[in-house]
Amino acid sequence: MKPFYFGKSSMLLSIMAMALIYSLTGCGNSTHNQQQEGAVDTADALVDITALTKIADTTLTDKKISVLVQDSLTSKNETIYIQITDLEGNPVTNTNLDYNVIMDMGMMSHGGPYYPLVDLGDGIYKAEAVFIMANMKDMGKGWILNAVLNKTDSLSFLLPVSEAKFARTIPVGTKEDGRVFVSLLLPNEVKTGSQTIDFTLHKMDQEAFPPLDNYTVEIEPFMPDMGHGSPDNKAAVSKGNGRYSGTVNFTMKGPWTIKVNLFKKGEKVSQEELVFPVEVK
Template identity: 30%
Template sequence: MKKLYAFVFLLAILTACKKDVDNENITDPKEGLKKISEAYAPGISTKIELWAKSSLTTGYNQLFVALYDSVSNQTITKAEVKVLPVMDMEMNGMHMSHSAPSVQPESDRAENTLFPLAAVFTMPGNTDQNKWSLEVTIKRDGQNKTGTARLAAEVGSSSPERVKMLTTAEGDKLVVAYFFPIHPKIGINELEMIIYRQQDKMSFLPADNYLLTITPEMPAMGHGSPNNVNPVYTKNGYYKGKVNFTMTGDWRINLDLAKAGQKNTTFFDLTF
């Protein structure tokens, strides 16, 4: 009997130790992210948190929404999430608003408790006269009602600029931005671009029919680089390619956008 008690006692200790180890191995999905703001969606008992990889700046921003039941504080992992960036401007006593391109969550199921999305901010907004917010609309699983909340989003200027707005020869108003999925290094780097066409001041659609050509160069050094891969369209306004940086310093990525025999050009400067 004493041996049985000893065995049960030892088993309890080992089980407790295993639970402690398991708890230590659980990683917070928001670890390494920066909390931007939070708000409550009235009528559906939901708290909304907005997270990002870093402070928001003009250009492409990867964002994440976390949802919680405001009564139980339990994480919500299934819901329809829609976002709309809104810029509110006060000028000479007049109020104006406009939006910017955004990429909606692809699923109504969270990825590791977070709903990934993106926004391309076209101008800074961090004053009382010019300020961004993210209008988030939620429809929780099993509920018929929707709830909407405005989450403040302070947006600084990127330097060098990571977003360009241009009007094509066909009259399309485009928002073009670039980003690197991984911090660039000497050698071949994955390069992504996102292009949206403005429908009106509050709506943008993915521009999926452009042929892109990139030509990197170092203007101060008088040379470019070989083995670049022109970005091609994938989905949701994204184009994926590769750029070769042969050394650190000041680079310029020249970009041609071609459609229906017409070509438009722009460029992005960057330093790494």
């Protein structure tokens, strides 16, 4: 897939997020995304570029820019890699690179949460974005990654974002912060036993999606087919920058759900319970 190339520019597109309802059909005419400060690189291991899937690329005069993902992009918290090489395929380092993401719906557009780039070395950069909805057929270009190299070269890449198999990003109303997007970072399939469970929380605040701290994410794993839950679970607590971590225990194989409620200062503040399906193998 080839991206759009918009020539030279010294600034990113300006976008402004309008109010979204649960179904995300009420989008504004223009949107603005604000990068979140202090991103934590959660991938300590070196990235194997050969194991990634290229979803877009383009060539400048003396550089090639590629966009790669683990498998595909769906409506959830996703990691994207941007690789910059010369025309012979050698890594280009010390590049000033910036980016944002927007959802182009034709007459309307909106943004979504995203974190600053992490420079992994060897011309590879890690981006993290929350796609709060999937691309919609016959409604605009869909999700677009806008990148600016060295404050002069402005590029745009179409991102093929499909509906997630299991819900992983769900909006919920709260008492103090309005609509909050809760993203579960578990894969669709996990193994039995006790394991870490991570979330990100972002508030929709007109022109930005700032991360939310100082919440407690209470979890209740439940196995509908068997009618029971599990012991030794720990609520996810704030690690800063909108990231939360806890412990979940799956005691047997089969389909589970994780019921989620948001608490602050010991009081439930989410207006409804969220339910995330998980398949335990």
